[in-house]
Amino acid sequence: MKKFLIEIKGMTCGSCEDHVRDKLQEKGAENIQVDHQEGKAEFHLLDERQKEIIREELRKTPYEPGEIISMSPGDERRPANTTYDYDFLIIGSGGAAFSAAIQASENGLRVAMVEKGDVGGTCVNIGCVPSKTLLQAGYIQFQSGHHPFSGLMTSAKQPDMAELQNQKEKLVQQLRKEKYEDLIEEYGFDLIQGEAHFLDAHTISVQGKELTAASFLIATGASPYIPDIPGLKDTSYLTSTSALELKEVPNHLVIIGSGYTALEIGQMYRHLGAEVTLMQRSSRLLKQYDPEISETVEGMLKEEGITLMKEVNYKKVEEKNGKKYIHLEVEGNKKTIEGDQLLVATGRKPNTEKLQGENIDLALGEDGEVLINDYLETNISHIYAAGDVTLSPQFVYVAAHQGGIVGQNVSKPSKKKQRLEHVPAVTFTTPSIASIGWTESQANQAGYDVKTSVLPLGSVPRALVNHHDQGVFKLIMDAKSNQLIGAHVVAENAGDVIYAATLAVKFKLTADDLQETMAPYLTMAEGLKLASLTFDKDVSKLSCCAG
Structure with a gap:
């Protein structure tokens, strides 16, 4: 397989890059890199005879393709610089x-x-x-x-x-x-x-x-980032590193923070037998997600006996006789939380x-x-x-x-850009939390006219047979194009499910595309298809596998 370079005039944005990339892919090109700022595309071809077919196809677009140049292996490498070690x-x-x-x-x-x-x-x-x-x-x-x-x-x-x-x-x-x-x-x-x-x-x-x-x-x-709370630096607190090294399960683990690290480690020690209290400054858990996700996760924590304290104002932390005391103000009321271990999970620097x-x-x-x-x-x-x-x-x-x-x-004359438009995120709680693309709030702020689909996990047959139906699927769709632009899942194996949703968002699949695809029955991934049906159907009125 050989590598080729073509200059393309007239590209002005990322959408232009996508248009060119699609055309190249249609004609058999692989490992495609398109850069509208530099006005060029690089790609590999198995059959060199496809060059002129590709050039003719690009001439049909609004852009102006130049000659296609073969890049030999020597062209792709920068010579070693003997001036330096x-x-x-x-x-x-x-x-x-x-x-x-x-x-x-x-x-x-x-x-x-x-x-x-x-x-x-x-x-x-x-x-x-x-x-x-x-x-x-x-x-x-x-x-x-x-x-x-x-x-x-x-x-x-x-x-x-x-x-x-x-x-x-x-x-x-x-x-x-x-x-x-x-x-x-x-x-x-x-x-x-x-x-x-x-x-x-x-x-x-x-x-x-x-x-x-x-x-x-x-x-x-x-x-780990350590916030400036009076007395904290004089206390033997845990971080995400030392919390994974404890040789005994705490009786009461108190956690400053409620992000993904706090949720994972907090639930882990709750599962191992500890009493766990999570504390956060904000009024809503996981505020970067839409309310349906936040509320589902909060319900999950409470069902397992984890205490969540919101809108906390930290006043002072102190340690006496091996116990940690966190002095707070919550809704104007002073409180003191006592624990035998204190985890600080407030982000990273x-x-x-x-x-x-x-x-x-x-x-x-x-x-x-x-x-x-x-x-x-x-x-x-x-x-x-x-x-x-x-x-x-x-x-x-x-x-x-x-x-x-x-x-x-650093090793080739042609430079490549990072592409972080489609980064899936997973928090490994039980059930896990996974997302890709826009939330409803973000999509609205970005100017999209959106439609949303919210599917309770109890509507997914896999969850029913597992007897674990606490969770939710939420899909965000561009109402003009019907393309999926966001997906958010709280469910067992949500991290596996979100990969399929990532492909759907990246390759601009529509709700119809998901609905027309067969999903294996009694898998959690079937929830994506059922959620796509929920845009215009009541899935509770469908028979098993009817989706």
């Missing part, structure tokens, strides 16, 4: 860093990676992997004593947290080795242990040793303090994030940034996507 030097070793390193190494660059701690970044070491395995353990523990089947007599003993932690750590070590450490030798880049900071725009210092590079990637991630970016006039945002453009470049064009340090959507798959783009952009 490395062609490409990466600070950090998480998902963005490895994705960039692999791409750049495959393209022939001399690559090094600097890491001050464990290789692998947040996800494998202290984030996704350890949290999700403990979440599953908590779910099994809770189900043993709270399942919905009347004929089953099950029970569970007090969990052995020390053994759970041992098993979790073995999994972390295994994945860190297989998915990160082993790849360093496989792809042939250097790992340098230590903390890095910039001396000038082409030089960093690591443990007193100076290293130079033609290009850099800042991929240092983010850390970018890890930029130690970079000494002031030495190179690196541009940072008001929260300390590295500012980037669509090509992941900072204000210094040969220095890139990716992942949580940019305050992009904080998912490892976003970081990996960005890192791969940087790896290409």
